[in-house]
Amino acid sequence: PPLTSLINIGDFEKVAEKCLSAAGWAYYSSGAEGEISLDDTRRIFNKISLRPRIMRNVESISTSINILGHTSSLPLYISPTGLGRYAHKEAETILSSVAGDEGIIYMMPTSPSQSHDAIFSARISKDQPLFFQLYSSRDRSKAKALVQKVESLGASAIFVTVDSPVLGRRERDDRVKVAAGEQATQAGVAKSSATGLLNPTLIWEDLKWLKGVTRLPIVLKGVQTVEDAILAHRHGVQGIVLSNHGGRSLDTAQAPMLTLLEIRKYAPYLLSPTIRQGFQVFIDGGIRRGTDIIKALALGASAVGVGRPFLYSLTAEYGKAGARRLVQMLRTELETSMALIGAVEVTDLAPEMVNSERAESE
Numbered sequence: 001p002p003l004t005s006l007i008n009i010g011d012f013e014k015v016a017e018k019c020l021s022a023a024g025w026a027y028y029s030s031g032a033e034g035e036i037s038l039d040d041t042r043r044i045f046n047k048i049s050l051r052p053r054i055m056r057n058v059e060s061i062s063t064s065i066n067i068l069g070h071t072s073s074l075p076l077y078i079s080p081t082g083l084g085r086y087a088h089k090e091a092e093t094i095l096s097s098v099a100g101d102e103g104i105i106y107m108m109p110t111s112p113s114q115s116h117d118a119i120f121s122a123r124i125s126k127d128q129p130l131f132f133q134l135y136s137s138r139d140r141s142k143a144k145a146l147v148q149k150v151e152s153l154g155a156s157a158i159f160v161t162v163d164s165p166v167l168g169r170r171e172r173d174d175r176v177k178v179a180a181g182e183q184a185t186q187a188g189v190a191k192s193s194a195t196g197l198l199n200p201t202l203i204w205e206d207l208k209w210l211k212g213v214t215r216l217p218i219v220l221k222g223v224q225t226v227e228d229a230i231l232a233h234r235h236g237v238q239g240i241v242l243s244n245h246g247g248r249s250l251d252t253a254q255a256p257m258l259t260l261l262e263i264r265k266y267a268p269y270l271l272s273p274t275i276r277q278g279f280q281v282f283i284d285g286g287i288r289r290g291t292d293i294i295k296a297l298a299l300g301a302s303a304v305g306v307g308r309p310f311l312y313s314l315t316a317e318y319g320k321a322g323a324r325r326l327v328q329m330l331r332t333e334l335e336t337s338m339a340l341i342g343a344v345e346v347t348d349l350a351p352e353m354v355n356s357e358r359a360e361s362e
């Protein structure tokens, strides 16, 4: 369908389901095991209601914010996803340049379909910030070489993924493999994660080593409890991403928005303006609407990550135009919803604008 006929993010998802190969659709859209976390992560936004304030002169809205010292035109960044080539053969270089065009930040994965050099070269200027997602190899010399390489290429921050010491079991992927006459990965999970990208031996003490090999800010991606949020802060990292890997790691792990509510309740200091200057709390998983962004920010998140929708937006040969339309949709939804809730700046979004009683009591 023509791009102009797509009205919201859900429309991109429908197109992607039709256009992607069975393997591509299963890889992108699936969650772990029974997909309970996948569903919960999305559904919780519908259980949180907004409390709009009226008569506040909302004629001019500004959606721009600061992420780790960089200006972003929207309070969102593009989350890292592997195997972009199912969606488009130039997935990562497109996302890199679209981020530049739209004034937002792209976080490239450790394992893109294109080279890291190509993704950095695709920036619209040398000043365009890019974040790097790190699977920190158990082989420290390898991990060090990778971090120093992306630092020299111009990365602005290292996001260490900490929610996947081993691979979550995605059964839809396995079904596609079995249908194609291949072996399901289940039996080989422990082995493949040990020999591949993932590092089951990663521990808190490793952060000291990581800080010693890079000058870049370090953020932990995949914090899932208030306890670990507190530990992360104590270990002196520059931020955390509340994330359950888009429901792909541990099934029935709580929705990241519940983790944010936990932090509000038990460690609200982590969201205070003073702490925020050196420690930012991000969140990803299931963000599909401008109102989702508003809920996360009102409850204290500094910015949100958006993953799957960017993959979907590249399908059907939409490529760059698709990804730009997606950003435009989110921008329009966010601006409209900010006006309707009575916020002209992102910093006007406050906890009182959200009623999370239903989400908390269930």
Ligand code: FNR
Pocket (backbone or CB within 6 Å): 027, 028, 029, 079, 080, 081, 082, 109, 110, 111, 133, 161, 221, 243, 244, 245, 246, 247, 248, 284, 285, 286, 287, 305, 306, 307, 308, 309
């Ligand atoms: C991911 N995610 C991910 N995260 C990461 O740190 N390294 C990676 O290589 C990948 N790969 C990946 C592939 C695919 C297909 C998906 C869908 C996700 C997780 C990703 O960064 C992010 O946490 C979630 O995707 C956010 O949820 P939504 O926006 O997809 O609902």
